[in-house]
Amino acid sequence: MEIAAIFLPILGSFIAGFFGRFIGDRGAQAVTCLGVCVSALLSIALFFDVALGGHARVIPLMTWIDSGDLKLDWAIKIDTLTSVMLIVVTVVSSMVHIYSVGYMSHDRSKQRFMAYLSLFTFMMLMLVTADNLVQMFFGWEGVGVASYLLIGFWYEKQSASGAAIKAFLVNRVGDFGFVLGIGLVFFLFGTVNFDVLFEKAPEMTELTYNFLGFQVNALTCACLLLFVGAMGKSAQLLLHTWLPDAMEGPTPVSALIHAATMVTAGVFMTARLSPLFEYAPDALAFVTVIGSLTALVAATIGMTQFDIKRVIAYSTMSQLGYMFFAAGVSAYSAAVFHLMTHAFFKALLFLGAGSVIHAMSDEQDMRKMGGIWRFIPVTYVMMWIGSLALAGVGIPGLFGFAGFYSKDLILEAAWGAHSGVGEFAYWMGVIAAFITAFYSWRLIIMTFHGKPRADHHTMEHVHESPLVMTLPLGVLAIGAAFAGFIGEEWFAGEEREHFWGEAIKVLSTHDSIAAAHHVELWVKMLPLVAAFSGIFFGYLFYMIKPDLPGKFVAAVRPLHQLFFRKYYFDEIYDAVFVKNAFRLGSFFWKRGDEQTIDAFGPDGVAAVTGKLAGLAGKLQTGYLYHYAFAMVIGLAAFVTWFWIGL
Structure with a gap:
């Protein structure tokens, strides 16, 4: 079952990629969708067996590397963390595959696109099932290559090719740090196998290492280098610039990359390596600061953008910041909880945006939309559900959308950590929560409400998407509405320790999740107040007083320009x-x-040879007496040399 769940997507990719011309577009779509959907069903079965049944296991497939002291098996590690990621990756990917059948119906390269999607999915599955750092790096780089192919899928567009190259190069910066981290881990531990690393980690807490002339804690240095890789892959501040440009790819690509797969790889890696990070508190503090700054910076940028996909992309970057500062305060389960809920509502928002773009004849600028909610009611409702989940709206003690449970848990854990960086992260997160709710309703109102701002021709063709596109939206909407309610007990409740088992390691002195349940009431209520306040101001600025945004921008133009x-x-x-x-x-x-x-070199030698040939050519006069004279001179020289030699 495990083998099929992981390798079915690559089988579909291989068939669609190499035999697409024989099976046709429909055949390629059928084989890739079937492979990923069956993989999703098997992943759900694995979740019940492993996470709920407690049957974690490692399945060796073959000896991969045997060189000196480095001996690695290619093995599949299935524990609770892996099983959660398998569901997230395969379910979202299967919905994206099905949605793509409708969205890419007019594209000329459907077979290639579906093959790339399945390849991407397989590489992510390789990453999350890795049993060691080198195997993880294989999936890590495979995801990077597949994302390059998908972002630059429409390579005829200069902007798409440039965005693909930018994503590839920026990720290479982060990956260089990741490679150095893997090398340092092997140097310190003599292995890169997870089980051995985690067992030896407590022994390395006092070990120092000379790095760039400074004596630093070896484990802290290794964790920081590994986190640099996560910064690139998960678009954290300083290595984030590739993310908005990646919107040049088709919308299903945006949903797949920015919801469940590539950008969450860094969060998964941090959670997987929690037994190492727990003994490197300085590295955790750095993770917390970077994550909290990312959450705020991305939110401020997002509220000034007009491209519907870029607004959602910056919200992804912001939510990833939440996940990282959760990991930074040792709330790894809260980080993975938000990763899971975010996958559903962010994929829903991206695919919903794709449905809007489809209805608006490929228009993405929200300033050219408006007044279309009556024409695409299904998409409108789906975007509402996604936005409510993103804003973290809910009623404590009754019901909330998915983001309500996971985002609030992160903020409460940050405050409950009782550290300077934790409190800093809490306040950054609360401000970001207000801005997130504000720009979410800015998007809803500018896109769907008010007077139509598109031209008459575009408005005549506004229509709801076909069932093959709206059905995946409905499935994702169920996750966006109920995933937090269903998973709260496993990720944050009394069942947490039993649920995670050995998959996540948290020192008893770092258990911020337990502390989160005992924070003051105002700490719990403030994020909810921020969310509702953001929604209110969104309505005030864009529905009730639509002249306010212009006046506000004029009053704070330098600040607005900084964000814009x-x-x-x-x-x-x-x-x-x-x-x-x-x-x-x-x-x-x-x-x-x-x-x-x-x-x-070549040019110089060629030039000298040419000159010598030119000089030699001058001797070829065509006169017989010249040649006879040369022969006499040569004979005289030869006789002279012979005579001297005697």
């Missing part, structure tokens, strides 16, 4: 890294290659 221009990260990176890299490349090309290597 994304804190000028792209401009700074372009000036510091990109342009200087081009200058350096141009220097090596012109001065190094052309003027040095070529000038004194």
Whole structure:
């Protein structure tokens, strides 16, 4: 069962990719959708067996590497953390596959697209079932390659090709840190196998290591390097600039990358390595600060954007910040809880946005929408459900949408950690919660309400998406509405320790989840007040007083420009890294290659040879007496040399 759940997507990808011309578009869509859907059903069965039944296991497949001290098996690790991720990845991916049948119906390369989607899914499954760091890195890089192919799927567009290259290069920066972290772990522990690492971790707490001339804690250094990889893959502050540009890919790609798979890989890795991070408190503090700043910065940028997909993309970045600062205060189960709930409501929002774009004849600018809710009522309701879950709306003690349970748990755990960085994260998270609710209703109102701002031709063609696109929205909406309510006891309640078993390690002194249940009432209520306040101001600014946004922007124009221009990260990176890299490349090309290597190498030798040939050519005069004279001179020289030699 485990083998089938993991390898069915790659089988579908192989068939669609290499035999697509024989089975046709429908055949490629059928084989890939069937493979991922069966994988999702098997993953649900595995969840009941492993997470609820307590039958965690490791299944060796073959000896992979046997070189000196490095001996690795290719093995499938199935525990509670893996089983949760299997459900998240396969269920969301199966809905994206089905949705793509309708969304990509007019594309010329359906077979290639479906093959890429299934390849991406398989690589993510490889990542979450890894039994060691090197095997995880295989899935990690495989996800990166597949995302490059998907973001740049419409490679005829210069913007799509550029976005794919940008995502690939920025992730290489993070992955370099990840590779260094794996190397340092192997140097310290002599292995990269998870079980052995986790067993030896307590012995490494006092070990120091010389890094760049400084004596640092070895375990802290290793964890920080590994987290740099997570920063790139999960678009945390400083390595986040690739994420909004990735919207150049088809909308199903946005849902798959930004909901359940690629961007959550860093969160999964941090949770998987919790037995290491628990003994590196300085690394955890760094994770907390980066996560909380990411949550706030992304939220402020998101409320100024007009592209519907970019708004949702920045909300993804913000929610990932929540997950990381949860991990930073040792609330790993809260981080994974939010990862799971976020997968459902964020995939719902992206696919809902795709339905809007489909209805609006590929228009993505919210300033050119409005007044369409009557024409696409199903999509409208689905976007409401996704937005309520994203904002974390609920009634304590009764019912809440998915984000209500997981986001509030994170904030309460941050405060319950009773640390400076924890309290900092709490306040950043509360402010981000207010802004999230505000821009969510800004999106709803600008997109669906008010007077139509599109041209007459576009409005004539506004229509609801077909069933093959709305059905996946309904499935995801169920998760967005009920996933938090269903999973609360397992992720945050009394069943938490039994549910997780050995999958997540938390020191008794770091148990912020337990502390979260005993925080003051105002700590619990403030995030909910922030959410409802954000919704209220969204209505006030964009429904009741639509002239207010313009006045407010005029009053705080420098601040608005800072947010709208994304804190000028792209401009700074372009000036510091990109342009200087081009200058350096141009220097090596012109001065190094052309003027040095070529000038004194191939080009120089060729030039000298040409000149010598030209001189020799002048001797070929065509006059017989010249040749006779040359023969006499040569004979005289030969006789002279022979005579001297005697």
